[in-house]
Amino acid sequence: MNGTMSNPNVLIVDDERNMCELIETDLRLRGINSRWCLSAADAVEALHQENFDVVLTDVKMPGTTGLQLCRQFTETRPDVPVIVMTAFGTLETAITAMRAGAYDFITKPIEMDLLAITLRRAIEHRQLSEQVRLLNASSDDIGAFGEMIGKSPAMVKLYEQLQRVAQSDAAVLICGESGTGKELVARSIHANSRRSEQPFVAVNCGALSETLLESELFGHVKGAFTDARSERRGLFLEANGGTLLLDEMGEMPMPMQVKLLRTLEERSVRPVGSDKDIPFDVRVLTATNRDLETSVAEGRFREDLFYRINVIGIQLPPLRARGTDTLRLAEHFLKQFARSERKSVDGFAEGVAEKLLAYSWPGNIRELRNVIERAVALTRYDKITIEDLPEKISNFSAGTLFIGGLDPSELVPMEEIERRYINHVLEAVGGNQTQAARILGLDRKTIYRKLKQDT
Numbered sequence: 001m002n003g004t005m006s007n008p009n010v011l012i013v014d015d016e017r018n019m020c021e022l023i024e025t026d027l028r029l030r031g032i033n034s035r036w037c038l039s040a041a042d043a044v045e046a047l048h049q050e051n052f053d054v055v056l057t058d059v060k061m062p063g064t065t066g067l068q069l070c071r072q073f074t075e076t077r078p079d080v081p082v083i084v085m086t087a088f089g090t091l092e093t094a095i096t097a098m099r100a101g102a103y104d105f106i107t108k109p110i111e112m113d114l115l116a117i118t119l120r121r122a123i124e125h126r127q128l129s130e131q132v133r134l135l136n137a138s139s140d141d142i143g144a145f146g147e148m149i150g151k152s153p154a155m156v157k158l159y160e161q162l163q164r165v166a167q168s169d170a171a172v173l174i175c176g177e178s179g180t181g182k183e184l185v186a187r188s189i190h191a192n193s194r195r196s197e198q199p200f201v202a203v204n205c206g207a208l209s210e211t212l213l214e215s216e217l218f219g220h221v222k223g224a225f226t227d228a229r230s231e232r233r234g235l236f237l238e239a240n241g242g243t244l245l246l247d248e249m250g251e252m253p254m255p256m257q258v259k260l261l262r263t264l265e266e267r268s269v270r271p272v273g274s275d276k277d278i279p280f281d282v283r284v285l286t287a288t289n290r291d292l293e294t295s296v297a298e299g300r301f302r303e304d305l306f307y308r309i310n311v312i313g314i315q316l317p318p319l320r321a322r323g324t325d326t327l328r329l330a331e332h333f334l335k336q337f338a339r340s341e342r343k344s345v346d347g348f349a350e351g352v353a354e355k356l357l358a359y360s361w362p363g364n365i366r367e368l369r370n371v372i373e374r375a376v377a378l379t380r381y382d383k384i385t386i387e388d389l390p391e392k393i394s395n396f397s398a399g400t401l402f403i404g405g406l407d408p409s410e411l412v413p414m415e416e417i418e419r420r421y422i423n424h425v426l427e428a429v430g431g432n433q434t435q436a437a438r439i440l441g442l443d444r445k446t447i448y449r450k451l452k453q454d455t
Helices: 017-029 040-049 066-076 091-099 112-137 153-166 182-191 210-218 254-266 292-297 303-309 325-341 352-358 364-378 414-428 433-440 444-452
Strands: 009-013 033-037 054-058 082-086 104-107 172-175 200-204 243-247 283-288 312-315
Touching: 009 017, 009 040, 017 033, 017 112, 033 040, 040 054, 040 066, 054 066, 054 112, 066 082, 066 091, 082 112, 104 112, 112 352, 153 182, 153 312, 172 182, 182 200, 182 243, 182 283, 200 210, 210 254, 254 303, 292 303, 325 352, 325 364, 414 433, 414 444, 433 444
Parallel strands: 009 033, 009 054, 054 082, 082 104, 172 283, 172 312, 200 243, 243 283
Antiparallel strands: none
């Protein structure tokens, strides 16, 4: 039987039958499968026959002791954590157990609630370690579309959509939080389209003033303005035959929106200072981290332009909704920066993967990349340790209400603050949704919906 988070499997080893039966009964009521053995020899045979998530063994047994069994399992099955039970809860016993390779130890008489918590933690550790092992054994794990990385359900769904989008010439609006990889998606669409041999050109509409953006996009003739000492073709013509990405579309000034709409509708550009229109053949992709529909409703974005650029809409998932893709990306960045820094760093030390998965990544992939680059630069070892991570990640827990400092890249959307606070309240009331709903002033269905949309 394969152990899973929903149906974990524990091997109990104790020479006292009554103790084995007591633990087995309690674990069964908690939804944890178990099998028990009265000797170390039987336990070794059981581990060869069946797949267990964790071994729970007594220290004092006739013949082979629990500590000896622990050493043996550490050598033959290092992937299975061992928890040692002892009636002698001294520091010396604990140290001896840890030196023997034990994951943890628990004292007799056993508190069953504490045992269940310890087992759950060991089970999660084992399954996360297996995920990391599979990631380490894989290649750079390039995804199913271009150079995008990830195998989560959210990304598989995105790849399927992008495969269809790439074959079309329709305008695409790529939406997603800052740092989710909108330009990479645009480049991947271009690379998989019939225009792939032609230019891909990108411009950040929020980084230029209205005058500079107009000249950048449409070009200008000599003498059109003070610094126009020569003619400039403009990015629409530079991208002719290929693809033009208008990034940060939500930042475009309203007067430029009018000019852009005319350009898209007529499929021609008029350079600044010219009275002639020049036709072009360009596929236009746009990207934004803003809610353009809200901007339209508030009068900050033209409705007609919105419908012109949003023929096909693509919503990129935030990193926190992509599960173990976080580890895939972290492995990719680790290899990349280890090469560039010429350092022999080849993986993550114990506990790092848990921290990376627990953190909510408000800055998404860009933030993760920055964190791994920093860790590779700072580490003194051949693996990234928890100490190499920023404090906001190494000290992060699900109930942490960190919302960012003064660095704009660390600031998070309001819905992320809401999600964290709901989780914080739920943790404080022990998961009691009725009590949480009363504190939050929401009904239970609303709480479930708000948490569900981020998973």
